[in-house]
Amino acid sequence: MFVKSFSYTTALGLMLGASISVNAAIIINGTRVIFPSDQKNITVQVKNEGSAPALMQTWIDNGDADVIPDESDVPFVVMPPVSRVDPMSGQTIHISNINADLPQDRESVYWLNVLDIPAKPQTADAESDNLLQIAIRNRIKIFYRPKQLQGKAIDAPKKLQWGLSSDYLTVNNPTPYYVNISNLIAVSNAGKQYELAPDGLMLSPFANQNIELKNLEIQKINLLSINDYGGINSFDVELKQ
Known part of the structure; x- marks a missing residue:
């Protein structure tokens, strides 16, 4: 069945x-x-x-x-x-x-x-x-x-590389690990918060991804990543236009 x-x-x-x-x-x-x-x-x-x-x-x-x-x-x-x-x-x-x-x-x-x-x-x-x-x-x-991978999986979220344009937030994963993101909270210049990935996001190793901003002007994001044990790690990322 x-x-x-x-x-x-x-x-x-x-x-x-x-x-x-x-x-x-x-x-x-x-x-x-x-x-x-x-x-x-x-x-x-x-x-x-x-x-x-x-x-x-x-x-x-x-x-x-x-x-x-x-x-x-x-x-x-x-x-x-x-x-x-x-x-x-x-x-x-x-x-x-x-x-x-x-x-x-x-x-x-x-x-x-x-x-x-x-x-x-x-x-x-x-x-x-x-x-x-x-x-x-x-x-x-x-x-x-694989056993011989460089670095540690728990450090991969902090190694993500971020780019900001008027239309997109671009993220590059330069690590050999998958990065599982439970949500991205964008913070505008006025201090307002917006959820950019409420359904979660999984970034493949050595891959890029664009996240649509819909004309939002943001200065930083709060990244919530999931570790090997299912726990949530949170940290802020300052963005530059």
């Missing part, structure tokens, strides 16, 4: 007049995974915090959230692909690197998918036949990190 679209499943239930049950019980320990190149295997811990057993499906994709598990072409194997997780019990996911032919001068990013398929409730209610349960998918990043 694989649920491709959460919103489509929800809409279908509403059209059919079914009672919808949403039970997100499988919790991943962590918000991202770091896979060092000198390790062949890593583990990720999950837990079923619900009161009923759940069926868990796991797979890895290369950034296409719509690809189905059987068609995902990635250099990793995840085990077990499907397993039962009892209530209030943990499960270990094993991820193995099966292809060492990945760039060694920069990080690579993939995505771990954990699909939580809840068990059907045991009920004598006559309406239970119209119950539509929704499988919930959690999706977190996997960063493959």
